[in-house]
Amino acid sequence: MLNWTLTVFAFLAVVIIHCRKFSGMSVPIRADDILILVSFIVGIGLVSLSTWAILDEGQGEHQQSVPESQLERAAKSILVAEAIWTLVTGLLRIAACLLIHSIFSFPTARRSAIVIMVLSAGLAVASIVQIFLICKPFAAQWDPHVLGSCGDQIASFMALETIGLVLDLGILLVPAKYIMGLQMSMRRKIQLVLVFNVGAVVFIITGLRMAALRSAVSPDFTYSQSYLSLLSASGCMTGIICCASPTISGIVQRVVQNRRSRWTPNRAAGLQFNVSEPTARDTRTQPSPSEGGSDHDVEKGSDSSTDVEEGEHISPRDDESTDECEEISLQDDESGGQKTAIPSEGGVHLGAVALLDFHDEDKNKMSLVKGQQVWIHYRPEQGWLVAQNLETDEIGLVPERSVGLSGYDDRSRAERAVVSLDLQCRAGLGRTESPHH
Structure with a gap:
């Protein structure tokens, strides 16, 4: 029996x-x-x-x-x-x-x-x-x-x-x-x-x-x-x-x-940021916590989740994969000081893995642990990405240079790539051995 x-x-x-x-x-x-x-x-x-x-x-x-x-x-x-x-x-x-x-x-x-x-x-x-x-x-x-x-x-x-x-x-x-x-x-x-x-x-x-x-x-x-x-x-x-x-x-x-949750990445357009003019027009360098006027307030929606499998195999970042990220504008709303990041149609929604640790006292910036899997929704400005923690559903800003993107700018293609490699490099296995900074 x-x-x-x-x-x-x-x-x-x-x-x-x-x-x-x-x-x-x-x-x-x-x-x-x-x-x-x-x-x-x-x-x-x-x-x-x-x-x-x-x-x-x-x-x-x-x-x-x-x-x-x-x-x-x-x-x-x-x-x-x-x-x-x-x-x-x-x-x-x-x-x-x-x-x-x-x-x-x-x-x-x-x-x-x-x-x-x-x-x-x-x-x-x-x-x-x-x-x-x-x-x-x-x-x-x-x-x-x-x-x-x-x-x-x-x-x-x-x-x-x-x-x-x-x-x-x-x-x-x-x-x-x-x-x-x-x-x-x-x-x-x-x-x-x-x-x-x-x-x-x-x-x-x-x-x-x-x-x-x-x-x-x-x-x-x-x-x-x-x-x-x-x-x-x-x-x-x-x-x-x-x-x-x-x-x-x-x-x-x-x-x-x-x-x-069946969260649609393009809903990320509802996320808002309090940014000063210098930060909104900043260069590729990562702003330090000591720089003035870089307060980023993220309003997290209740409908934020992800359907990316945790067993995703992430390849190192491909700079060409972020071309669509450039098509983002910052528009003033009626409050005057608040700007809303509007992603281009099609949005930026990629799988990514943290290439190095990132810790910041700013509550709007999400901490990263090397090898951590995240879901990138879009790029509000040069040098920063809106990321979502796969385990806690937390949404926050992470430095662009601290993560390696999967290189897919289409959601369906990204999902197919994720499941086709099924279990490979769980939580970054094998891809965090030699991080590309």
Whole structure:
């Protein structure tokens, strides 16, 4: 029952990551998505085999109670189950490494992912080969009447599973190491580490499975095999769920943000600024807090939110992408001293990432933390941008040179670019390594 329950959850996970485009998300299918799908299909075979072994082959019963004809089928089932387990875990390890390679642009992280990927593929091949070579002739594994010899099956299984456990540990540690080295809040670091390290559950199941392997080759193997079969099937389906969890996390965040508010960027024309004449006509240099007449008052509307996915992959700023930002005028209103920034039609609404920290005592200027994702609405004047915090929905002014823009001046194109890169550089991963000032 547990195995089939996990199978249902794994099925839902696979459906979610493969049906994003039908929910309005124009997202290409990646190689790791395909491997997860293949792993699920093969894993269903393992769950079915485990169920059939209980119903028809006497698995879970003591060997003396099982007819000899069923003993042979039960022994064969063990071999097939081991081959399927090896194949599924190998595919999932490779899928996890492909995901790490696509998200992190740190050279060391990518090299580590490639090394683990190659070792995982080699381990899968070696594990399957040893199943066929451990006994000579091959039939000696299930037929006691066949004259032959077998190697130390326990030692072989334990050695291969130990290597797999080390590879699993590496897959957990590589993302954590680079996430903790990023300049972002500790809360955000912990969130990302938990998303990528949800696979620790599989790590625990693998450890339990190693303990159960000793019983699988005992004289009463039909009874002891039931526990190993449970761990194998549940481990496969849990691994599929964990491997899909980073992608699902990004999708859920985007859906929640979209439902929270459908804010139109061009409504930013309603934001007003108190600016002095020198600031309104200022040059490209960033004004300092000590300069007189630079009080910027932002009136935040209640309808301010964003539907940009937090998993956005932001490229360094392209100066050509801000051409439309120049088409902004400052008009006096009836109060005389207050000016309203009027963006050009089409507006400026870009994704951006903070390239450096920015702190200002002025309450109308939004503080930035290096690597923080923001949504740029428009440019009220040279050198400053109106930005929105993705987490708090706060709107404020940030220095233009402190953020890297995505280079898209069309909202639909920007959104397609955001979702197509799905989860890449979460909270600026890999793009904050060498900031462009």
